[in-house]
Amino acid sequence: KAGVTQTPRYLIKTRGQQVTLSCSPISGHRSVSWYQQTPGQGLQFLFEYFSETQRNKGNFPGRFSGRQFSNSRSEMNVSTLELGDSALYLCASNNLNTEAFFGQGTRLTVV
Amino acid sequence: KQEVTQIPAALSVPEGENLVLNCSFTDSAIYNLQWFRQDPGKGLTSLLLIQSSQREQTSGRLNASLDKSSGRSTLYIAASQPGDSATYLCAVGGKQSNYKLTFGKGTLLTVNP
Numbered sequence: 709k710a711g712v713t714q715t716p717r718y719l720i721k722t723r724g725q726q727v728t729l730s731c732s733p734i735s736g737h738r739s740v741s742w743y744q745q746t747p748g749q750g751l752q753f754l755f756e757y758f759s760e761t762q763r764n765k766g767n768f769p770g771r772f773s774g775r776q777f778s779n780s781r782s783e784m785n786v787s788t789l790e791l792g793d794s795a796l797y798l799c800a801s802n803n804l805n806t807e808a809f810f811g812q813g814t815r816l817t818v819v
Numbered sequence: 820k821q822e823v824t825q826i827p828a829a830l831s832v833p834e835g836e837n838l839v840l841n842c843s844f845t846d847s848a849i850y851n852l853q854w855f856r857q858d859p860g861k862g863l864t865s866l867l868l869i870q871s872s873q874r875e876q877t878s879g880r881l882n883a884s885l886d887k888s889s890g891r892s893t894l895y896i897a898a899s900q901p902g903d904s905a906t907y908l909c910a911v912g913g914k915q916s917n918y919k920l921t922f923g924k925g926t927l928l929t930v931n932p
Contacts, residue, residue: 712862739918751908751922764916798862802918805870806851808910810863 710735712801712811720817726787729814733780733801739763740782741808742774745796756802757782789818821846825909825923832899833931840894840926842909847887850912853920854883854894856905863908867894871914899930 713732721727733740741764742754753766757776774784786793794817800808822845832838842852851870855863867876867883869892875884882895896903906927910920 714862741918741920743920743922750924751910751920753919753921756916756918758918764919766919796860800863800920805868806912806918807865807868808853808863808918808920809865810855812862815860 712799712809714797714799714811714814716814717812718815718817720819721789723789723791723818725789726785727789727816728783728785729797729799729816731782731784731799731801731811733782733799734803734809737801737803737809738780739802740776740780741800741802742782742784743798743800744768745798745813746794751798754784786816791818794818821849821911821913821921823909823911823921823923825907825926827926828924829927829929831929831931834899834901836899836930837895837897838899838928840896840907840909840928842892842894842923844890844892844911844921846913847890848914849887850914852883852885852892853910853912854881854892855908855910857908857925858905866907896928899928901930901932904928904930 739758741756756764776782796813854866869885880897906925908925
């Protein structure tokens with residue numbers, strides 16, 4: 709069974725640009741969660757999608773958004789990038805037991 | 820608001836030693852607790868999941884316990900090996916939104932050969 713796939717693995721963007729990250733969950737998993745990991749704040753929850761609906765949202769500005777498609781793949785978008793958005797973005801695929809399985813992450817650097 | 824604390828922040832042990840990592844949480848109304856390991860620059864690997872109705876889970880050399888009433892969990896690693904060197908993260912899922920995990924800052928474990 710394939711694991712969680714995140715693309716791209718690395719990104720370098722300029723302040724003010726926007727970026728889209730992609731996550732393909734484990735086959736059969738309908739819930740996808742996104743997290744931001746930084747050295748200072750650790751891992752922080754962004755949002756969770758289930759069957760194309762956002763069910764939970766963390767405390768992040770509206771520049772951070774996401775969506776989920778009918779095949780459970782998910783994307784997250786960050787608009788008007790700031791230097792502080794530089795982080796490792798992790799996607800988790802959740803089974804019915806609520807166990808979370810994480811991808812390798814996308815390392816975003818904003819310059 | 821749930822807060823998760825992990826102590827110690829870093830731990831260095833000689834190979835073969837048994838060790839315990841600690842995790843505490845402020846709100847005992849949890850749905851589950853999960854332990855992960857993270858290697859530098861990589862994603863998280865799930866180690867053990869404990870549902871709120873369970874007291875412990877075991878996988879190989881790993882044993883995790885949960886005491887909801889006191890807001891504590893421990894991860895016991897037996898006969899540590901250099902390959903166990905990583906950051907260990909504890910995360911709790913809340914009863915209201917069990918797919919949302921609240922993480923501790925982690926324990927950086929170094930096992931010296």
